[in-house]
Amino acid sequence: KSRFMGVELPSKTLGVIGCGNIGAIAAERALGLKMKVIAFDPYLSVERAEELGVEKVELDELLERADFITLHTPLTDTTRGILNAEAFAKMKDGVRIVNCARGGLIDEEALLVALDSGKVAGAALDVFAEEPAKENILFGHENVVVTPHLGASTSEAQVNVAVQVAEQMADYLLDGAVTNALNMPSVTAEESVRLSPYMSLAKQLGSFAGQLTEHALKTIQIEYQGDVTELNTRPLTAIVVQGLLQPLMDCVNMVNALAVAKERDIDIIETRHDAEGDYNTFIKVTVTTEHQTRCVAGTLFADKRPRIVSIKDIALETELTPNMLYVSNEDLPGFIGALGTTLGRAGLNIATFSLGRAEEGGEAIALVAIDAQADAETLSAVESLPHVKQVKALTF
Structure with missing residues (x-):
């Protein structure tokens, strides 16, 4: 019987990573269970957080304070592996993880290590890095509950989708109104x-x-x-x-x-x-x-x-162009040469180089088109150049 000992939700802290539509609903329901909710979302305004009744925090603070962590963010270059070994090290001992958003948000090997060490007391997963997930290193772990990506698999959800599609088709056929088109503008x-x-x-x-x-x-x-x-x-x-x-x-x-x-x-x-x-x-x-x-x-x-x-x-x-480098710097001699040399050492060819400045000696901007993406090491090298304020790799 002791193997099934659990914890109560009231008074515990839920950390919500991604507080958009679904994240906000999760927060609302957690508040109904008398939990304290903290949220990390770069696009969440202070006013919106107050309206939801959650506390907006940075990611590191969320990791340190949360008893439960739930993910509700898309999978992008920024969010891929957002819960990795470094993130798990910052968490409370005995934290519990829920991911019903996207596979790839969690480093599954790092999660397995955290589960085995007791750092993570349990994980509930509906999504996986590779799907369909026929095999996974987390399958069979006594502290992991898994489902095969069933987030929208309810009778009500299927009916609602069918009704919505029928209504939108009727609007188009009767009135010419186009709603929720993914591949054409409303013009x-x-x-x-x-x-x-x-x-x-x-x-x-x-x-x-x-x-x-x-x-x-x-x-x-x-x-x-x-x-x-x-x-x-x-x-x-x-x-x-x-x-x-x-x-x-x-x-x-x-x-x-x-x-x-x-x-x-x-x-x-x-x-x-x-x-x-x-x-x-x-x-x-x-x-x-x-x-x-x-x-x-x-x-x-x-x-x-x-x-x-x-x-x-x-x-x-x-x-x-497809790959560009944005650099903000102080307008002082030697910068252009240093930037070109740094990119050359990294094997990056410059296609075009555009410059502008607010005033002599003031803020300046360089927008550089390069023939390949700049890696993290190159960005760090550019950022360490004298007088550089900000460096960002851009893709179009």
Whole structure:
């Protein structure tokens, strides 16, 4: 009988990693069980956390304080292996882990070691690094409960999905309304032709800003100026927001991006200026987080190809390529040569090199197109160069 001794949930601390729609529901139910809930989510605002009744914390603090940890985040380059050996070492002895989100969020070998040592008292897993999971090193462990990815396998869920699909098809056939389309914008055929190059620009601006955003978003302001104001800009706004949110949320698309932003209390501000400025057409995205405000702007040249024309209001013109390096530094002699030498030693060929600065001796930005991705060692080497403030590898 002693083998089945458990623990009570009331007064225990639940750590929620990823506090979006599902994470928020898990938090709400845990609060109903009289648990204390702490949450880590870079996109969770303080206001939203207060509304949910949870305490927003950084990941390390969550790992140190939680009695139970549940994961509700997509699998991205940032979240892959978020619970690894280093993370387990920071946890309380006897912590319990639940993962019904995505396989790959947990380093399964590190989890096995933590289970064997008693660091982790138990784990409940519905997802695995390799699926279908016919074999796994965690199968058969006396402190592990597994299910074969059954998260949505209820009669009610299947009925709800079927009803939703039928309603949306009826809306389209009767009224022409398109809802939850994953592979097409909600625009007419005529608009699509004119919007196409602007969609590429909007996607690049959103993705650029999103990859550089590391804290909870509060406001996204999108300014349209010149020729673009004659078009239906609503799809463009959705694409910008999609690009901003996608680095941390793989379920965001053009259709649901604005709804996801609203759910997370992110204000979307859209402004239009008919008069032309320095460019015939111009889109500027300004992102405000809990810690800073950052902006990026772009245009279409005569060939309809998108160009970045300013970053943080620093003039800098470039085309975005698949692999790029963003470097913020102090404008002092020797930087360009040192950066080129460092990339050369790493075997990275420079395709284009764009520079801009706020003023002589002030903040400067380099946007470097390289022929392959920069690894962590190269990024660390660039970051250690004199006068460098920030380094980020970007992909488009």
